[in-house]
Amino acid sequence: MKSIFALVVIILAISFESVGAGDNLKTISLPQVNVELREGDGKAKTVTLCAVCHSLDYITTQPALTRAQWTGTMNKMIKVMGAPISEEDAGIITGYLTKQYGSGN
Amino acid sequence: MMSDQDLSRRTFLKVAGVTAALAASGGVPEGLFASEKRFARFPEKTDLIVLTSRPPQLETPMSHFRDLITPNESLFVRWHLANIPTSVDLNTWRLKVGGNTEKELQLSMEDLRKFEKVTYTAVIQCSGNSRSFFEPRVAGGQWEHGAMGNVTWSGARMKDILSMAGIKAGSVDVSFDGLDRPPLPTVPDFIKSLAIDKATEDDIIIAYEMNGVPLTMLNGFPARLIVPGWYATYWVKALSEIVVHTKTYEEFWMKPAYRIPDNACGCVPPGTTPKKTVPIHRMTTRSFVIAPAEKAELKKNVPVEIMGIAFSGGYSIRDVIVSVDAGKSWREASLGDDKGRYSWRQWFFPWRPQKPGTYTLMAKATNSIGESQPFEGLWNPAGYLWNKVEKTPVTVR
Numbered sequence: 001m002k003s004i005f006a007l008v009v010i011i012l013a014i015s016f017e018s019v020g021a022g023d024n025l026k027t028i029s030l031p032q033v034n035v036e037l038r039e040g041d042g043k044a045k046t047v048t049l050c051a052v053c054h055s056l057d058y059i060t061t062q063p064a065l066t067r068a069q070w071t072g073t074m075n076k077m078i079k080v081m082g083a084p085i086s087e088e089d090a091g092i093i094t095g096y097l098t099k100q101y102g103s104g105n
Numbered sequence: 106m107m108s109d110q111d112l113s114r115r116t117f118l119k120v121a122g123v124t125a126a127l128a129a130s131g132g133v134p135e136g137l138f139a140s141e142k143r144f145a146r147f148p149e150k151t152d153l154i155v156l157t158s159r160p161p162q163l164e165t166p167m168s169h170f171r172d173l174i175t176p177n178e179s180l181f182v183r184w185h186l187a188n189i190p191t192s193v194d195l196n197t198w199r200l201k202v203g204g205n206t207e208k209e210l211q212l213s214m215e216d217l218r219k220f221e222k223v224t225y226t227a228v229i230q231c232s233g234n235s236r237s238f239f240e241p242r243v244a245g246g247q248w249e250h251g252a253m254g255n256v257t258w259s260g261a262r263m264k265d266i267l268s269m270a271g272i273k274a275g276s277v278d279v280s281f282d283g284l285d286r287p288p289l290p291t292v293p294d295f296i297k298s299l300a301i302d303k304a305t306e307d308d309i310i311i312a313y314e315m316n317g318v319p320l321t322m323l324n325g326f327p328a329r330l331i332v333p334g335w336y337a338t339y340w341v342k343a344l345s346e347i348v349v350h351t352k353t354y355e356e357f358w359m360k361p362a363y364r365i366p367d368n369a370c371g372c373v374p375p376g377t378t379p380k381k382t383v384p385i386h387r388m389t390t391r392s393f394v395i396a397p398a399e400k401a402e403l404k405k406n407v408p409v410e411i412m413g414i415a416f417s418g419g420y421s422i423r424d425v426i427v428s429v430d431a432g433k434s435w436r437e438a439s440l441g442d443d444k445g446r447y448s449w450r451q452w453f454f455p456w457r458p459q460k461p462g463t464y465t466l467m468a469k470a471t472n473s474i475g476e477s478q479p480f481e482g483l484w485n486p487a488g489y490l491w492n493k494v495e496k497t498p499v500t501v502r
Contacts, residue, residue: 024194024195025194025195026192026193026194026327027191027192028149028191028323029191030147030148030158031145031158032158033145033158033159035158052288053288053289054157054187054288055157055158057155057156057157062244062247063237063242063247064242065244069243073244081289081291081292081293082289082290082291083291103242
């Protein structure tokens with residue numbers, strides 16, 4: 001039953017791309033895509049703070065980056081994009097990313 | 106604000122092959138999702154590879170490039186900021202044109218359609234196409250080769266629009282902003298600029314049609330900038346405002362983002378930082394074997410037609426040479442229909458493999474001003490300009 005409901009939701013989502021209102025209004029609705037991060041210390045903070053501006057697949061689709069590269073990405077998110085993340089939390093998240101999504105050096 | 110986690114119950118995602126089967130059985134091994142390709146169907150799109158979902162970055166599978174023209178539903182998607190337009194009402198949408206101009210314009214779609222309509226076919230390619238092949242790896246969208254497509258665009262000349270507004274003396278740059286908005290006010294808005302001389306070239310258009318119909322929402326409805334021959338970072342989607350500037354426009358997405366080393370190859374020794382950079386601009390020359398596909402199995406003594414595509418940054422393709430023996434020997438391919446210097450060109454190469462074994466197919470294109478492709482990938486820190494001669498392994502049985 002649940003799966004039938006899910007299917008209906010999917011079909012609605014896909015077909016919602018019509019042009020209505022005298023053909024001048026165009027509306028789409030975006031599908032939701034689930035992203036699961038790897039288990040590990042710091043996951044909770046990463047999930048909360050890194051999903052503010054974009055989906056977490058920005059993290060999971062990166063190649064295995066070095067510690068320097070993850071630190072560089074963290075700096076970009078905080079200093080350039082203005083991610084509201086304290087220094088302490090940044091340390092925890094960098095540790096998590098380096099361990100779970102890092103190249104090992 | 107909802108996190109991705111909250112939305113998981115409403116997930117609809119078709120995950121490729123093995124991952125889907127494992128997920129259904131509840132046994133997804135740690136980390137598998139990170140390396141497997143995920144597919145999803147977004148509005149007005151067919152199943153595309155999902156790099157990221159919010160904002161969407163969707164890649165086209167290579168098999169779609171058999172066609173000379175890439176169907177709208179197949180074309181890749183790349184946004185920068187999470188607040189992308191999902192609803193546009195043409196009754197209220199206006200394209201503002203102003204800054205250092207005689208007049209300020211507020212163009213409706215009806216107004217745009219009154220300018221002379223220009224149509225041509227042009228390759229659209231993301232600056233970071235093929236980034237995932239860089240070694241050492243670099244951060245950013247991990248595209249394979251599918252952040253490209255060949256589309257017939259129609260729209261109004263930028264030049265005609267700017268001359269209606271009246272460009273005043275002292276104009277240097279023109280900036281382009283779209284309806285996409287930063288998720289937090291601290292995030293730099295996505296605005297790109299072109300030098301005034303570039304912006305007023307004959308072939309720069311504001312397109313309101315792709316392949317003869319209005320743009321898809323995810324590709325920039327209702328209108329986007331087309332800078333044929335140049336990377337798509339300039340092809341600002343869902344245009345809302347054009348401003349003429351008396352100074353060089355250098356906000357975040359022009360500097361430090363989207364820059365290449367300031368030298369002939371746009372490259373530096375792997376892992377190093379360039380001393381001086383310039384904004385990325387014209388595309389490098391590329392070619393691909395599209396069929397047979399990578400890892401295809403062929404039969405000995407059965408003729409096959411190898412086909413592929415070739416394009417360059419605005420200069421027509423002079424020739425494509427093909428090798429079936431990993432680059433030891435080369436012969437010229439025959440070229441398909443010529444749709445102009447901005448389009449890609451199909452090429453064809455008949456082959457009859459005589460012995461079983463593994464073969465490496467390669468293609469190398471040269472354009473009309475002699476630009477070609479290197480055999481080894483050139484490196485730069487942002488992962489741009491990739492255009493090495495690719496290798497397509499196939500097996501003959």
